[in-house]
Amino acid sequence: MNTKTSKILTFVTxxxxxxxxxxxxxxxxxxxxxxxxxxxxxxxxxxxFITFSIVLLIATALIAVVYSLLNLTKHPEVLKRTLxxxxxxALLLVLAYAFASDEAxxxxxxxxxxxxxxxxxxxxxxxxxxxxxxxxxxxxxFFLYDFVRSLVKN
Numbered sequence: 743m744n745t746k747t748s749k750i751l752t753f754v755t756x757x758x759x760x761x762x763x764x765x766x767x768x769x770x771x772x773x774x775x776x777x778x779x780x781x782x783x784x785x786x787x788x789x790x791f792i793t794f795s796i797v798l799l800i801a802t803a804l805i806a807v808v809y810s811l812l813n814l815t816k817h818p819e820v821l822k823r824t825l826x827x828x829x830x831x832a833l834l835l836v837l838a839y840a841f842a843s844d845e846a847x848x849x850x851x852x853x854x855x856x857x858x859x860x861x862x863x864x865x866x867x868x869x870x871x872x873x874x875x876x877x878x879x880x881x882x883x884f885f886l887y888d889f890v891r892s893l894v895k896n
Contacts, residue, residue, distance in 0.1 A: 758798065761794060762794075765787075765790070765791040765794065768787050769787055769788075769791070772787060834873065834876050834877070835869070835873055837876070838869045838870070838872035838873040838876055839865070839866075839869045839872075841872055842865045842866075842868035842869040842872055843864070843865065843868045844864050844865035844868070845864065846864065847864055847867075
């Protein structure tokens, strides 16, 4: 990274830190109890802090996505591996959906829970539970494989 870009990033990082410190000082000066009791004070101190945090989160996420996409377009072999990984994840999701149940969600007594009716919502919940189990099993399998391999190696 060149020095000009490094100086700009240092300035931006310092500015973000100063703004965060400003909000921290305002919150500490007022105290937790005063902020909890007074709604107007809460709105004047915490709302800008929350808005600032959300803007930072969105900006960080956008920058990360944009630079990742730029890096993928610059390196076709990495793009190929990434697309293969996304395809494998999509295949696992289709597999999880195929084995998902669309029955109503019931409690231990067999009574249908509120908003637990049978249908597509129930099937998608079941799909994502199955998907989590599949990914967890794959992760556990790789962990055990690596563990056994390291034991055999020594």
